[in-house]
Amino acid sequence: MLCSRLSPSSFHLSPLRLLGTAASRTVGFKQAELHPPALNFEDPSAFRVKSLGELLRALTVFRLCSFPVLVNNCGKLMSVARSILGGKAFSLMLRPTVYAQFVAGENESEISRSMEKMSLLGLRPMLAVPIEEDLGESVGEKRYNDNMEIMLECVRMSHSNAWCEDPMMQLKITALLSPELCVKLTAVIVQQPYDLDLLVRAMDGEDVTFPGLDQKEGAHLMCGLQRLDKIAKASVNKVRVLVDAEYTYMNPALSLVTMAMMKKYNTDGAWIWNTYQCYLKESRSLLMEALSLSKREGFCLGVKLVRGAYMDKERKLAEKEGRLDPIHQSWEDTNDSYNGCLDVMLRTISQNPERYRIIVASHNEESVRRAARRMEELHIDRDRGSVCFGQLLGMCDHVSLTLAKEGYAVYKSVPYGSVDDTIPYLVRRAQENRTVLQGIRKERDLLRREFKHRMGLIVRGGSS
Ligand SMILES: Cc1cc2nc3c(=O)[nH]c(=O)nc-3n(C[C@H](O)[C@H](O)[C@H](O)COP(=O)(O)OP(=O)(O)OC[C@H]3O[C@@H](n4cnc5c(N)ncnc54)[C@H](O)[C@@H]3O)c2cc1C
Numbered sequence: 509m510l511c512s513r514l515s516p517s518s519f520h521l522s523p524l525r526l527l528g529t530a531a532s533r534t535v536g537f538k539q540a541e542l543h544p545p546a547l548n549f550e551d552p553s554a555f556r557v558k559s560l561g562e563l564l565r566a567l568t569v570f571r572l573c574s575f576p577v578l579v580n581n582c583g584k585l586m587s588v589a590r591s592i593l594g595g596k597a598f599s600l601m602l603r604p605t606v607y608a609q610f611v612a613g614e615n616e617s618e619i620s621r622s623m624e625k626m627s628l629l630g631l632r633p634m635l636a637v638p639i640e641e642d643l644g645e646s647v648g649e650k651r652y653n654d655n656m657e658i659m660l661e662c663v664r665m666s667h668s669n670a671w672c673e674d675p676m677m678q679l680k681i682t683a684l685l686s687p688e689l690c691v692k693l694t695a696v697i698v699q700q701p702y703d704l705d706l707l708v709r710a711m712d713g714e715d716v717t718f719p720g721l722d723q724k725e726g727a728h729l730m731c732g733l734q735r736l737d738k739i740a741k742a743s744v745n746k747v748r749v750l751v752d753a754e755y756t757y758m759n760p761a762l763s764l765v766t767m768a769m770m771k772k773y774n775t776d777g778a779w780i781w782n783t784y785q786c787y788l789k790e791s792r793s794l795l796m797e798a799l800s801l802s803k804r805e806g807f808c809l810g811v812k813l814v815r816g817a818y819m820d821k822e823r824k825l826a827e828k829e830g831r832l833d834p835i836h837q838s839w840e841d842t843n844d845s846y847n848g849c850l851d852v853m854l855r856t857i858s859q860n861p862e863r864y865r866i867i868v869a870s871h872n873e874e875s876v877r878r879a880a881r882r883m884e885e886l887h888i889d890r891d892r893g894s895v896c897f898g899q900l901l902g903m904c905d906h907v908s909l910t911l912a913k914e915g916y917a918v919y920k921s922v923p924y925g926s927v928d929d930t931i932p933y934l935v936r937r938a939q940e941n942r943t944v945l946q947g948i949r950k951e952r953d954l955l956r957r958e959f960k961h962r963m964g965l966i967v968r969g970g971s972s
Pocket residue numbers: 751752753754783785787812814815816817818819835836837838839840842869870871872898899900920921940943944945946947
């Protein structure tokens with residue numbers, strides 16, 4: 509049954525066409541229709557809460573991110589710098605700059621300081637352990653168990669510190685289950701759909717056989733499911749766990765295990781969430797299938813709605829393998845897809861806010877305004893938690909702070925860890941800044957205006 513639902517190649521045009529027709533960024537009158545008057549993202553005073561040093565740091569980092577040659581080669585540049593300077597000096601260079609911009613800290617006291625500051629601004633932290641695994645990087649069972657302990661620690665930190673109400677955290681399944689197995693499982697479920705109950709029984713410790721997997725693969729899946737079960741059990745009624753979407757060649761397997769966790773733990777509320785990447789041509793049908801599965805199986809559904817972070821790699825791979833590009837042809841098509849999925853979810857939530865939830869995880873001002881406008885039209889409360897917003901730490905603070913000021917629930921995705929542990933994440937972040945088109949340019953402009961304003965105050969103060 510799950511085969512067609514979770515198949516990477518099974519994109520069918522849904523009979524329900526996308527309802528949203530996103531206002532293009534250049535079509536002024538359509539954008540004006542979408543603006544609830546209160547959401548003004550033009551005001552640099554949103555940055556008044558930042559110190560002069562923080563303004564300078566953000567300006568420098570975003571300036572560096574605007575040079576394609578630096579961004580495209582930042583992974584290599586970092587490893588060259590590390591080998592020339594040595595680990596300690598490299599860490600000293602990175603810590604006050606790129607690291608401080610995008611990462612909360614290394615230990616609990618550093619993280620706490622960042623989180624308390626964030627809470628004072630009305631923003632909610634969503635902790636994320638930045639473990640980035642891809643094919644060829646698989647590690648042994650012991651390392652996956654260690655990762656599980658790190659995730660359990662993340663659940664504890666999110667819950668036990670009173671940083672915000674209704675805490676959330678992100679979870680990467682490939683930190684607990686090898687990417688190779690996820691790819692194999694994806695291929696298997698296309699041929700032989702798995703029933704969710706099979707996975708739930710495995711989570712419960714029952715000795716089950718997984719069709720299509722050999723003994724070693726089956727044993728690893730069993731261990732992975734039990735790791736996931738421990739995390740879900742620890743978080744239910746405490747912390748909402750948002751499972752990340754990754755690459756199309758493994759997403760169906762990730763969705764399968766996420767849905768099994770939902771079936772087991774989302775009986776009375778959405779504690780486990782899945783992510784839908786709207787840059788995928790099949791995103792709309794995947795979301796519709798998740799909605800009908802949740803109704804059929806009787807679980808609550810939490811949705812993280814994103815555009816998608818792996819565009820370049822997905823496209824290159826599809827071209828190399830002679831497959832159809834899984835990504836929408838243009839940013840505008842991705843935008844239409846985002847708006848359509850957003851609308852479906854908001855209408856569903858307006859009818860049943862106890863069982864459906866969404867986080868509008870985007871830096872895009874139009875998407876955010878659109879969500880706010882639809883919430884008003886559909887009479888969805890800003891502070892009830894069924895709809896919230898998410899941006900990444902260090903990115904588009906003008907959007908986050910304005911939303912928080914207007915009473916919306918806003919989460920910042922907060923990675924933490926040592927400089928070495930966060931390098932792959934930082935490299936991806938820098939590259940993502942290249943594709944977060946408008947938001948970063950606008951943020952730089954507002955930061956510059958606020959910086960000039962401060963310098964003016966200093967000069968006037970000095971001369972009076
Ligand atoms: C809280 C949070 C959690 C996230 N979790 C995940 C996750 O689990 N998985 C994941 O993949 N990403 C995740 N992301 C990243 C997200 O997918 C986007 O990469 C990022 O937010 C930029 O999109 P935007 O809507 O903010 O910005 P925008 O500037 O509006 O859009 C940029 C995005 O549009 C798309 N795009 C750009 N150019 C084109 C083109 N030519 N054709 C088609 N599409 C195009 C790309 O997806 C690009 O990232 C997360 C983001 C946030 C804020």
